[in-house]
Amino acid sequence: MLRQILVVLCVFLVVTFGLAAAGFTMGVPVAIALSCVAVFACLHRDGESWSALGFTRMRPLRIVLLAVGCAVFAYAAAGTGFVIGTLGFGWPPTRFGPIQTIVGDVPKLLGFLALAWTTAAFGEELLFRGFLLGRVRALFGGGTVAGVVAAVVQAIPFGLLHAYQGATGMLVTGLVGLAFGLAYVRLRVLWPLVIAHGTIDTIGLIAVYAGVVPG
Template structure:
């Protein structure tokens, strides 16, 4: 964990240690409920298309994503509460300055959106595949109802709040307490960024790389904010809402695609 001291993050040395066995047990249990909770919506809103391929609808995909995240957060909350680390891991206290926090979040939002463009260009230059988000954006722009559904359930809840509480909150707290990792800020940042990027494999290798780099930025931002998650959450929500909104505006012909 970190606190702000003289404007710079410092490590708290008395964080309660966590054994590797307990860490693995916690991580596996959270991963299990995350994926298990996604199946009911898939079955309810799934269907077989004309080509005989099982397909999930836009509603099913959004509800599945949100339900999986809700289940994962519940189990993470239970573990953190049991270990007496809830307040440190999920630091949602009002920041010392909301103005500073909003400015930091705005800067992070701009940097991430720029990175999406620059990162994709770099991947193309290296002959690697760029992130494929066509299917997701197709769901988002299916109708006005689905656009609002994806904004609320996915952009705001599952991604903005959920992923920040899970990866920058829960996971970084757990890693910071493990033997061999305590005090290793950049190693902790890189490990959580890798875990953050892997679930985006559905976007291809490019999606994993691009998102992993974003995870590095968010991890560093958490340290810079003394463990407070609001700047990360606000920036994450803003990025997803902006990208989804631009895609929907492009479908409506409001902005060029």
């Protein structure tokens, strides 16, 4: 388990910092995609299947209902983080970085939506919840307590991944990651989280595009 974590972490860091050094501004989505490839390579090498990450068959209606519940839980976590950050600590509101360039720009909106459903919804849920949480939980011996600890552990790098959003943004996304992590510990499946994640990002992107949320 530890070897798998180190391999995937090395891939992510090398690609992220390598592309940044080369002046490529969208290195993180590429790093997430290649890290997912590394995850599947590790699974194949160790004889594990996709179901080990939580990609199990479910009825579509059950996926949708669970996704709605996960999204509500995540929004509650995000709202809590925003209030704590802005009112509790006096931090500025969440920044949107490159996302703010999509205001009124349909092609850019479509491009970010594509990223939202691939490297963000699918890729991040696979890496942080299905892979990292599951491996950390196993390292702590399994069980509910280990699952909660693993949910906290994976939420920290998930929040740091969104550093471009500022301190409030990192707190918000970290708490969303914790909410998704706890949901994964309870459900042991990823599809509802992927749908919830993609839907939340889609709503947010459309709000920024329409000028409802200031860039």
